[in-house]
Structures are given as structure tokens and as C-alpha cells.
Amino acid sequence: MQAAQVKALACQFPAEAGAPLSRWSCRELARKAVERGIAPFLSASTVRRWLDQDAVKPWLYRSWIFITDPDFRPKAARILDLYARTWDGEPLGADEYVISADEKTSIQARCRCHPTLAPGQARAMRVNHTYGRGGALAYLAGYDVHQATVFGHCEPTTGIAPFMTLVAQVMSQEPYASAKRVFWIVDNDSSHRGKAAEDRLVAAFPNAVLVHTPVHASWLNQVEIFFSVVQRKVVAPNDFTDLAQVEDRLRAFEDRYNATAQPFQWKFTTSDLDDLLARLDRHIADHPEESSVALAA
Structure with missing residues (x-):
């Protein structure tokens, strides 16, 4: 039960949990879990072990951008x-x-x-x-x-x-x-x-x-x-x-x-491009709220 609650906390933005942080660390998650009464004491190493079970790594992030060029x-x-x-x-x-x-x-x-x-x-x-x-x-x-x-x-x-x-x-x-x-x-x-x-x-x-x-x-x-x-x-x-x-x-x-020097072995072709665009179209169809945010921005 404690592990599930910590994993749920890790999948929240820190600001939503009232923490003035941009990303969680295992130490900060352990601290917040104790503050919320999830456990009387919790170490960062225990939090890391629990998150590893589901490959949750809230301290990492990836950036992305919507295609905005109509052509x-x-x-x-x-x-x-x-x-x-x-x-x-x-x-x-x-x-x-x-x-x-x-x-x-x-x-x-x-x-x-x-x-x-x-x-x-x-x-x-x-x-x-x-x-x-x-x-x-x-x-x-x-x-x-x-x-x-x-x-x-x-x-x-x-x-x-x-x-x-x-x-x-x-x-x-x-x-x-x-x-x-x-x-x-x-x-x-x-x-x-x-x-x-x-x-x-x-x-x-x-x-x-x-x-x-x-x-x-x-x-x-x-x-x-x-x-x-x-x-x-x-x-x-x-x-x-x-x-x-x-x-x-x-x-x-x-x-x-x-x-x-030898020419770079460029392997990305127009077929790969079409596959990529098709995947993006499917993603946007499944997550219309993301495209709405992009258009609003």
C-alpha cells in the first residue's frame, strides 16, 4: 500500500502536491510521503527501489514540440x-x-x-x-x-x-x-x-x-x-x-x-517520414487535449 501511494505521488507534478519543485527526487518524495503520513519513516533508497519496479523516474524529462509547419x-x-x-x-x-x-x-x-x-x-x-x-x-x-x-x-x-x-x-x-x-x-x-x-x-x-x-x-x-x-x-x-x-x-x-571522412549513413527515408507522421496523427487523435493546448499557445 505504501509503495502504491508513493508511486502515485511520483506521477504527480510536485506543484500539485504543494512542493516548490520542478521535478521529484527520491529524497524529496520520501520527505513528502512522511509529511502526508504515508509512512512514519522512509528512506530515499527505499523510494528508488519501489519506483524501479515500474520504471518510474520522475527526475527525468523529455522535451517535444508539435509540428506547426503546414508544409x-x-x-x-x-x-x-x-x-x-x-x-x-x-x-x-x-x-x-x-x-x-x-x-x-x-x-x-x-x-x-x-x-x-x-x-x-x-x-x-x-x-x-x-x-x-x-x-x-x-x-x-x-x-x-x-x-x-x-x-x-x-x-x-x-x-x-x-x-x-x-x-x-x-x-x-x-x-x-x-x-x-x-x-x-x-x-x-x-x-x-x-x-x-x-x-x-x-x-x-x-x-x-x-x-x-x-x-x-x-x-x-x-x-x-x-x-x-x-x-x-x-x-x-x-x-x-x-x-x-x-x-x-x-x-x-x-x-x-x-x-x-565518409558520408554519413543517413537511413531516415520518406517511408520513415510517413510512418512518423501517421504515428503523430494517431497520438493527436487519442489525445486531443494536447493539440488544443498547442493551438492555444
Whole structure:
């Protein structure tokens, strides 16, 4: 009986139980259970054991978002088709390329106040917590999806001009300069949003085609995978003397990456997309109150 009551409490929001918390911990659940008279004494370890029986973990959370783009399916499908080397139902030619582009913003130079210590026997790398701020920069990159080649450069900030500099960096060299078409997959950031951005790109490079992801769907943009590699292998744990060192490290890593990289094994297809959308439709049909909340928001 006590275990069932604690599990029921764990499945409530803390605020509903009068606790000024955002999430429950086992210790807080034990404390609240004693306050409510569920048990005269209860340890956090006992609460954890009870919750483990039903895999209840109220201290964890997952975020989600409703699809708000009315053209989500066609926008997403044409990107997935490009990854499969097709466009409007026709296969891409050998002289057609797909570039996935975006900006990784606010890469900081944190100069640690004491030298970072290399790992040793039974000891992890040690990075001093205290640091001085050396500024921040943006890293703009275009990733050739099928050639696994990255083109990037750093800027003080993002914007239309820095993005067009990236485009020129790619489009001014072969094989892109003389290609039949070069498709640029981008998200809906203000640097390359909407019809104005499409017109600006074509005016500068007539063989360039701007392709936008659906709203809130940057996960469809493969360059984000490359940025995650950069975060793990170059930026973290962030120990740089200044921004020049950040830029040098990024440039050197780019060369290293291009020397051995293979295309990402992208497995999400239009069939997977249709299955996903069908599951979402069924979920909304079974939980209409969630869609009502989304529309009200």
C-alpha cells in the first residue's frame, strides 16, 4: 500500500502536491510521503527501489514540440529525396551536388586560469573550472552530403553577409562553379530565410538552389551531425588562449576531417517520414487535449 501511494505521488507534478519543485527526487518524495503520513519513516533508497519496479523516474524529462509547419511533409520529403540523390522524381546528375549548411554560433575562447592536465593512470584529464573569457565567434560550414567534404570559416557573428561569404567560398571553386545545380539545404534562420534569401542566392549564383527545412526541423540538416562532431572533438572541454587559437583549431580539424571522412549513413527515408507522421496523427487523435493546448499557445 505504501509503495502504491508513493508511486502515485511520483506521477504527480510536485506543484500539485504543494512542493516548490520542478521535478521529484527520491529524497524529496520520501520527505513528502512522511509529511502526508504515508509512512512514519522512509528512506530515499527505499523510494528508488519501489519506483524501479515500474520504471518510474520522475527526475527525468523529455522535451517535444508539435509540428506547426503546414508544409512539413513536402518540405521534409524533398530534403530526404536529395539525400537519396533525386529531385522532383528525377535522379540527380553527376554534375549536381547537395550542400548542407548552417552556423554554429557563440563558440567561446575560455582561457583556463591553470594549465589543463593530461590524463594519466587512473586519472581523467583535468580542466580548471576558473577561466577568463576571450570572446566568441561563429563557425559557418557547408557540408557536401555525398562527397563528405566540409567548407567552413569563422566570423565575428552570423548574418546575411557572413552566410553569403560561405556560399561564395563554395560556389567559386570546382566542381560547384560549373555544376548544373548545387542544392543548398538550410534552416529558417534569419540569415537565409524565405523567398528573399532564395532570390539573393540565385542572383549571385544562378546554378544554386536554396532548399529550406520545415520550421523546427534542423534535425533534417546533415551539417548538424558534423557540428556535433566539432563540439565533441574540438570545442569541449574548451581551453583556448584566444579566438585565434579557436579559429586555427577549427581550420586544422576541417583539413583532418576532409582527409578521411565518409558520408554519413543517413537511413531516415520518406517511408520513415510517413510512418512518423501517421504515428503523430494517431497520438493527436487519442489525445486531443494536447493539440488544443498547442493551438492555444
